[in-house]
Amino acid sequence: MSGEQTYVIVGASLAGAKAAETLRTEGFDGRLMLIGAEEERPYERPPLSKDYLRGEAGRDKVYVHDAGFYSEHDIELRLERRVVGLDLSAGEVALDDGERLRYDRLLLTTGAEPRRLAVPGAELDGVLYLRSVEDSDALRQRLDRGGAVIVVGAGWIGAEVAASARQRGLDVTVLDPLTVPLERVLGGEVGAIYRDIHADHGTKLLMGTGVEAFEGETAVERVRTSDGHELDCDFVVVGVGVEPRTELAAKAGLTLDDGIAVDERLRTSAPAVFAAGDVANAYHPFYGERIRVEHWANALNQGPAAARSMLGGGEAYERLPYFFSDQYDVGMEYSGFARSWDRVVLRGDPGKREFIAFYLVRDRVVAGMNVNVWDVTNPIQSLIRDRVPVDDRRLADPDIPLAELVGAATRPRLPDAPS
Ligand SMILES: Cc1cc2nc3c(=O)[nH]c(=O)nc-3n(C[C@H](O)[C@H](O)[C@H](O)COP(=O)(O)OP(=O)(O)OC[C@H]3O[C@@H](n4cnc5c(N)ncnc54)[C@H](O)[C@@H]3O)c2cc1C
Numbered sequence: 001m002s003g004e005q006t007y008v009i010v011g012a013s014l015a016g017a018k019a020a021e022t023l024r025t026e027g028f029d030g031r032l033m034l035i036g037a038e039e040e041r042p043y044e045r046p047p048l049s050k051d052y053l054r055g056e057a058g059r060d061k062v063y064v065h066d067a068g069f070y071s072e073h074d075i076e077l078r079l080e081r082r083v084v085g086l087d088l089s090a091g092e093v094a095l096d097d098g099e100r101l102r103y104d105r106l107l108l109t110t111g112a113e114p115r116r117l118a119v120p121g122a123e124l125d126g127v128l129y130l131r132s133v134e135d136s137d138a139l140r141q142r143l144d145r146g147g148a149v150i151v152v153g154a155g156w157i158g159a160e161v162a163a164s165a166r167q168r169g170l171d172v173t174v175l176d177p178l179t180v181p182l183e184r185v186l187g188g189e190v191g192a193i194y195r196d197i198h199a200d201h202g203t204k205l206l207m208g209t210g211v212e213a214f215e216g217e218t219a220v221e222r223v224r225t226s227d228g229h230e231l232d233c234d235f236v237v238v239g240v241g242v243e244p245r246t247e248l249a250a251k252a253g254l255t256l257d258d259g260i261a262v263d264e265r266l267r268t269s270a271p272a273v274f275a276a277g278d279v280a281n282a283y284h285p286f287y288g289e290r291i292r293v294e295h296w297a298n299a300l301n302q303g304p305a306a307a308r309s310m311l312g313g314g315e316a317y318e319r320l321p322y323f324f325s326d327q328y329d330v331g332m333e334y335s336g337f338a339r340s341w342d343r344v345v346l347r348g349d350p351g352k353r354e355f356i357a358f359y360l361v362r363d364r365v366v367a368g369m370n371v372n373v374w375d376v377t378n379p380i381q382s383l384i385r386d387r388v389p390v391d392d393r394r395l396a397d398p399d400i401p402l403a404e405l406v407g408a409a410t411r412p413r414l415p416d417a418p419s
Contacts, residue, residue, distance in 0.1 A: 005030035007310060008093055008101055010083045010248065011109035012036020014044055014296065015277030017064040018303030019107055019310075024073045026311055032075050033101060035093075037082040040133055041067065046296050048136035049160035050326050054168055055140055062133065086252040088270045105272050105310045108249060108260060109303065112242035112278040112294060117152065121214030126235040130157055131242075139237065143168045147234030150174075150223050152211055154181035156325055157239035159194065163327035165237075166201050173231060174198065175206040175223075185334075187341070190357045190369065193350045194327070201328050206231075242294060244279045257281050259292045264316035266306040274310055276302035285318045286385065291337060295323035320381050329353075333377055336367030336384045345395045348373060356380070363389045382406040 007023060009016045012034050020034045036042065043062040051057040070077040078095075085094035092100050114129040116122065128139055142149070143165055151162045154176035165172045178184065180191030181198060195205055209227040214220045214236060223231045244259035255261040255269035259281035266274050266282060276282075277299040281292040301319055308314030321337045330353050341359040348355030348371075356376065359367040364387055368380035379402035383390065386406065394400050 003029045005104040007032050007105045008103040009034045009107045012042045013109050013111050014064055015299040015303035016109035017042035019307040020075045022304035022307035034075055035078045035081050035083055039080050053136050053140055053164045086248050088252050107306050108275040109277045110245040110279045112244050115241045115243050117238050119211050119213050124214050124216050125219035127214055127220050128237050142235050146170055150231055150233045150236045153239040155239055159327055161237050162203050166203050173204040175209055177210045179207050189344050197330055265309040274306045276306035285316050293321045297322045332369055332371045334369040335377055335380045338367040345392050347396050347398050358395055379403055379406045
């Protein structure tokens, strides 16, 4: 029966490629098309600011599948093709070369793109952004030449690029309007630990200030900051967040809400149309609200979940958000989702950069970040998911195994988190 059907995936991304793989492993034997605007077959982006950027890992490390995978599984991979229109009533997508493709089910995995800085001089040569493998190649060529780089934005991309550039020996300055790096997600206390990590590696941090203008003849030569500094540089990397790519969905009239709004089975407001990955703002049963997650693990897992949903089965997507980051010799993993918290409890030694930071609301952990401490994701996620009431002193005590605290789940649970 499914052999007569056509499923189309727009966005040859991690989420899209994993969805295509899952459709085949779950037995879909109809026509399957994976359409991507980029030249490369689906790849993973995390190495692009880390070892791939530093030239320590080759391109073969980044691909989601071997080159032969798509033809072996009868997946029609169309690269360097952009979908420019979506006709919901006809059940068709229009490609940039004029071709129209009929679909029975459609998955949108169009991802996100860097937010652009709209300041004078933003168009100057040498003002770089990082999203694609081509961006990473261009940035690596700059790193090869050395010199001084100014990184605008001390979020994840900015912090990782700054670390990679320092590791390559460049003179690095980071600027950001907030007071410490990564403050929006990690808060002031833990962000200050990251500030010290960067400072210890010789990165200059200019916090509490933004960009007024980029200046130079044809290429950027200096950055003028909002607090009056003039900083000379050889190039600039801007990492000020991403925006979900919703143009297609918007034109077609799908419901949007900071991304494409989908339910817990990743269904959009239109029948037969699904969305997953960075672009999807998905209802999350555990949180009781929609959340949009811009992380690798979400793309990795939501793609397959969307595929199962397209096939009419599957389960609600309710994995806890998880991400990782590597900066210098400091690796971390973060589980959970916290817009706000009452306090942070630290276990371990932040001075040695080996610790876990727990984010609490009342006496319950809502998120946890392990830094250079490994194999603790499961107990951290259990603390969050089981809503285990915790005692700060026991949480902070590294001699009490986390598994023992999780065991406390046999005690009465707290009611669900307030929104
Ligand atoms: C440099 C970098 C480092 C990162 N590091 C980490 C990390 O350490 N940890 C972590 O958890 N996350 C990290 N991330 C985030 C992670 O890579 C993203 O969450 C993930 O790539 C999202 O995947 P996606 O499949 O949703 O979409 P994307 O990766 O954004 O891919 C979407 C694809 O769809 C294509 N597309 C869009 N519109 C169309 C159209 N109309 N027609 C055809 N094709 C289209 C795009 O060209 C793109 O190829 C990093 C991201 C970057 C950029």
